[in-house]
Amino acid sequence: MTKYIIKRIALGLLTVFIVATLTFFLMRLVPGGPFLSEKTPSAATLKALEEKYHFNEPLSVQYRIYMENLVKGDFGVSMKRKGTTVNDIIAKGFPVSARIGGLSILISFCIGVPIGTYAAYKRGKFIDKIIMFFATCGIAVPSFVVSTILLIVFSGWLGWFPSFGLTTPLHYVMPVTALCVYPTAYISRLMRSSMLDVLGQDYMRTAKAKGVGQFSSLFKHALRNSILPVVTYLGPLLAYTVVGSFVIEKIFNIPGLGRDFISSITSRDYPVIMGTTVFLALLLVAINVVVDIVYKIIDPRIKLK
Amino acid sequence: MSETLLDIKNLRLSFFTPAGEVKALNDISIKMNKGDVLGIVGESGSGKSVTSYAVMGLTAYPGRIVGGTIDFNGHKVHEMTEKEFRKMRGKEVSIIFQDPMTSLNPVYTIGNQICESILLHDESGLPKKELKKKAKARAIELLTLVGINEPEKRLKQYPHELSGGMRQRVMIAIALACEPKLLIADEPTTALDVTIQAQILELMLELKDKIGMSIIMITHDLGVVSNMCEKIAVMYAGKIVEFGSTDEIFYNPKHEYTKGLLKSIPKLTDEEKEKLVPIEGTPVDMLNPPKGCPFAPRCKSCMKICIEKMPPYTDFSDTHYSACWLTQKEEFLKEEGNN
Numbered sequence: 001m002t003k004y005i006i007k008r009i010a011l012g013l014l015t016v017f018i019v020a021t022l023t024f025f026l027m028r029l030v031p032g033g034p035f036l037s038e039k040t041p042s043a044a045t046l047k048a049l050e051e052k053y054h055f056n057e058p059l060s061v062q063y064r065i066y067m068e069n070l071v072k073g074d075f076g077v078s079m080k081r082k083g084t085t086v087n088d089i090i091a092k093g094f095p096v097s098a099r100i101g102g103l104s105i106l107i108s109f110c111i112g113v114p115i116g117t118y119a120a121y122k123r124g125k126f127i128d129k130i131i132m133f134f135a136t137c138g139i140a141v142p143s144f145v146v147s148t149i150l151l152i153v154f155s156g157w158l159g160w161f162p163s164f165g166l167t168t169p170l171h172y173v174m175p176v177t178a179l180c181v182y183p184t185a186y187i188s189r190l191m192r193s194s195m196l197d198v199l200g201q202d203y204m205r206t207a208k209a210k211g212v213g214q215f216s217s218l219f220k221h222a223l224r225n226s227i228l229p230v231v232t233y234l235g236p237l238l239a240y241t242v243v244g245s246f247v248i249e250k251i252f253n254i255p256g257l258g259r260d261f262i263s264s265i266t267s268r269d270y271p272v273i274m275g276t277t278v279f280l281a282l283l284l285v286a287i288n289v290v291v292d293i294v295y296k297i298i299d300p301r302i303k304l305k
Numbered sequence: 306m307s308e309t310l311l312d313i314k315n316l317r318l319s320f321f322t323p324a325g326e327v328k329a330l331n332d333i334s335i336k337m338n339k340g341d342v343l344g345i346v347g348e349s350g351s352g353k354s355v356t357s358y359a360v361m362g363l364t365a366y367p368g369r370i371v372g373g374t375i376d377f378n379g380h381k382v383h384e385m386t387e388k389e390f391r392k393m394r395g396k397e398v399s400i401i402f403q404d405p406m407t408s409l410n411p412v413y414t415i416g417n418q419i420c421e422s423i424l425l426h427d428e429s430g431l432p433k434k435e436l437k438k439k440a441k442a443r444a445i446e447l448l449t450l451v452g453i454n455e456p457e458k459r460l461k462q463y464p465h466e467l468s469g470g471m472r473q474r475v476m477i478a479i480a481l482a483c484e485p486k487l488l489i490a491d492e493p494t495t496a497l498d499v500t501i502q503a504q505i506l507e508l509m510l511e512l513k514d515k516i517g518m519s520i521i522m523i524t525h526d527l528g529v530v531s532n533m534c535e536k537i538a539v540m541y542a543g544k545i546v547e548f549g550s551t552d553e554i555f556y557n558p559k560h561e562y563t564k565g566l567l568k569s570i571p572k573l574t575d576e577e578k579e580k581l582v583p584i585e586g587t588p589v590d591m592l593n594p595p596k597g598c599p600f601a602p603r604c605k606s607c608m609k610i611c612i613e614k615m616p617p618y619t620d621f622s623d624t625h626y627s628a629c630w631l632t633q634k635e636e637f638l639k640e641e642g643n644n
Contacts, residue, residue: 202407209363209402210422210479211395214387224412299412300463 012285076271086275093257097244116191138185344534416460
């Protein structure tokens with residue numbers, strides 16, 4: 001087990017290294033640069049800037065310099081926001097995005113799993129059809145549509161919740177709700193199909209023959225067997241969600257990491273692009289190791305090698 | 306020992322499928338005394354399992370009892386609610402399923418699964434901690450009883466760490482946890498290899514005497530029945546076509562289907578090149594059962610009346626009866642001769 005985790009972490013670091021390398025070179029292949037805008041700076045200024053950021057050196061040298069700093073944990077300084085290091089940007093934006101993302105995933109899980117289980121238990125009945133209808137809607141409607149509707153109804157007409165910013169708990173309600181819709185719907189569908197499969201298994205009949213009640217049969221015997229697909233889906237989703245949703249953060253004007261992620265690309269802010277991408281890769285790798293361990297805990301048949 | 310334990314009278318059970326009503330059980334009557342070992346034999350789909358599941362209230366959706374009564378150990382099973390069933394299942398009647406590989410929950414330990422059964426039906430009212438200790442001790446006792454070595458270690462193991470034979474022993478341990486009055490064994494050895502089969506059957510008989518329970522043995526293996534059972538019910542297309550003691554069924558079969566079954570078993574005394582005689586044809590379509598005897602289309606001695614009318618039961622002794630027009634004819638002729 002310990003050996004496995006060490007192996008996985010080593011492999012994960014390799015993955016992050018490859019991601020960083022690919023991003024570095026691909027980023028540079030894209031036409032344009034951080035200092036090009038409508039108001040082109042003078043040749044002297046440009047030259048000074050290029051020297052400052054080592055742009056005059058060959059790409060391989062720049063790559064070496066970047067990697068050396070990366071190993072030290074230094075993501076560099078933003079080219080657009082003067083004096084702000086990338087580490088600062090992540091340290092400021094990530095907690096905000098993680099709070100909203102984490103909360104919404106938690107809620108999705110807590111709602112999606114029981115609802116999917118219930119739908120499977122009532123398969124073919126009216127209530128199952130109702131649940132699946134709403135789940136399909138939830139998957140089909142994009143988050144910006146949900147956000148807009150929420151804004152119009154709860155902020156515009158009813159005035160219950162503030163429409164932008166993130167200062168009081170009330171501010172969380174709408175962005176978290178908007179972020180929740182898709183994962184909740186998806187998890188409940190996943191849960192239902194996986195549960196249906198498990199409910200037909202022989203050991204469920206054994207449980208019933210032992211005199212196990214309906215509730216315990218569903219939530220003790222069936223749930224643990226049917227939750228693996230949800231865990232598989234949840235791992236990467238969690239990584240993507242906690243680094244922030246560009247759409248939601250833009251709509252509700254939330255100072256999260258998701259906005260930095262996208263705006264850094266459009267403005268060719270190389271260190272920020274690199275920083276956010278490597279950060280996401282690190283997070284994904286870490287979560288995947290955790291998911292594997294959770295697998296092993298849930299299903300003892302799984303061998304970690 | 307002649308106290309009645311299970312009395313099934315004129316049981317009718319149907320599955321209401323989208324294609325129509327499937328009459329899975331058609332007028333089944335079985336009487337079992339305490340301590341009996343009853344074998345139910347028949348081919349796939351003949352209603353063997355459905356009969357025993359009905360006793361436990363395990364009839365799968367969309368199946369439903371549509372007529373008749375089941376009296377078991379003082380319960381009117383045909384009128385019981387799910388809640389009453391829950392109390393009875395595992396305590397008064399237990400079941401062992403066909404496939405031990407899939408019948409145990411893969412994510413819980415053996416100990417957990419045995420203790421669950423004990424804890425569910427415990428009425429001692431002990432505090433939780435003591436109860437768990439007691440259940441664990443009982444689980445170890447049960448594992449020893451079913452012949453599993455190192456029971457303490459096994460309690461912590463998962464089903465996938467055990468062999469098929471061991472798992473079936475664990476299933477038996479679970480079934481016996483509360484010393485049931487009746488054990489239903491639904492083809493318990495079909496999925497096991499032959500040497501293990503014999504061990505498991507032996508074990509079941511041994512435990513039957515120790516605990517003093519009755520057994521219903523569902524199988525399509527006549528060899529198994531001949532070794533274990535005192536009485537045999539032969540089922541075909543949801544009907545009991547012949548019922549009798551083991552000797553009566555094996556040495557004096559009356560129904561053409563029983564005769565066919567017996568002919569299709571290989572015998573050690575047979576000449577090397579002797580061929581087995583299969584029963585020709587296929588089982589009946591239960592959605593459109595024939596009007597007369599369900600076996601008529603496959604029967605070599607089929608008469609006109611067989612196709613038109615269901616034969617009534619003919620009694621040959623107190624325990625032996627069968628439903629066949631041929632035996633009716635014999636009776637008829639006998640009576641003619643007497644007069």
